[in-house]
Amino acid sequence: MEPITKAGRTEWIGLAVLALPTLLVSMDATVTYLAIPTISAILKPSASELLWITDIYIFLEGGLLITMGTLGDRIGRKKLLIYGAVAFAIASAIAAFASSAHMLIAARGLMGIAGATLLPSTVSLIRSMFHDNRQRAVAIGIWTTCFSTGTMLGPLLGGLLLHYFWWGSVFLISVPVMLLFLVMGPLFLREYKSPGHEKFDLVSAFQLLAGILAIIYSIKRIGERLVAEPISISLLVAGAVVLYFFIKRQRKITNPLIDLNLFLLAPFSATLLALLCSLFCWSGVYLFVAQYLQLVLMFDAQKAGLWTVPAAALGMISCLSAPLIARFAGRNTVIISGMILIMMGLIMLSQVPGNTGLFLLVFATILLTAGCSLAVTLGVDKVISSVPASRAGVAAGIYETSTTFGSALGIAVLGSIGTAIYRNSLHSEQAGNTLGQASTLSASLPAGQAKDLFQLAQASFNYAFAIVALFAVVILFIVILVVGRVYRSERSISPYADYVE
Known part of the structure; x- marks a missing residue:
């Protein structure tokens, strides 16, 4: 066996270059949140158009991730990344100066298509640049940190830009960053693509x-x-x-377009299931955490946001430290341990509503986010390294699609279950279908009646929150058993023996 070549300075600089589109694409999914009121006032979109301004980016990006990952494997990952960066910069400029809602929707759609070319290309290039298992795990940890940081920075950066500039600045900020990438990318990134000339x-x-x-x-x-x-x-x-x-x-x-034999690789499929379930629990339960902070503890948006900072900070630290922990404990063990941390956090969250303890909530969200960060960081690395290097692009697209589905499913399924429990336990049409509706409706009632109604709604929400958290625990426990059984069947001489080169 030939010795594995370790990455040098060029590859690590290349990783820093890849961080630019990664930050932008993840940030762009959330940067528009605070700009929506201003966009509504100036462009005057209908309610349906307003939804499409935010949704079309996520829909087209999620729908094209696997396709673009495969296309990158066929025509070259660097080439697709460069093309996507150019398209993203052009679409961002069009969005910044859009004169109508329809023009903005079209620009956001183009940004979503371009974004779908960027994410799989960055991950698959990391697979090609870093052949040493430990170096690749560190690189994936840095990439995951950049992605999660961009998601969290989106609303913050959007707020700052809106404070000093016009609404289009939240899109225009992408242009200089992408121009910097277009200068640096060709210098420090090498081309990789599958051997042969397969048709698309x-x-x-x-x-x-x-x-x-x-x-x-x-x-x-x-x-x-x-x-x-x-x-x-x-x-x-x-x-x-x-x-x-x-x-x-x-x-x-x-x-x-997809080699279905990839799914016959048990570690590949099991890790996808672990990633999907981790994001399912995290996204679905965080929907209730946000409402609990604002509508039960009655914090304003800023204060509620500040209490989520500890979990976000520990999540980023977990992303960076995951490869180091895996050196000693083994990658499979850390992925399972991350899922167990998520489960522990969920169990604690099920006790929060009756306890009304802010610090218990914060500690639970720290466990939830740290566990999710460990599982996702090493899960991405395992998915990418479980397939041949020539299939890294499509593997990256499949991974990102699974996490998109996981998040969407978590919000839809856990949100729907929580709402059903809330309505059934409330027995009052006056309080609406959600705690937010109860807060609005109670404002129109006499003070005493409003207080009683809202307290009843809060109690029903707390009950629903606890049941949803426990339901997520059961789902996660089953998945841990399934994934753990697959991992135990792998031959593992050392912490990194399960990598497939």
């Missing part, structure tokens, strides 16, 4: 996009309305049918 199947790409978009949209719709309407169920079924025919086509054609 457009029919498969369309089927995959249509199926994923239908499912993501239906799940998000259920999550927003907290009820499974006929149109949402129809879209979900339609998306599943389209994906069924997509899978049948992949088995027949010579050059499939």
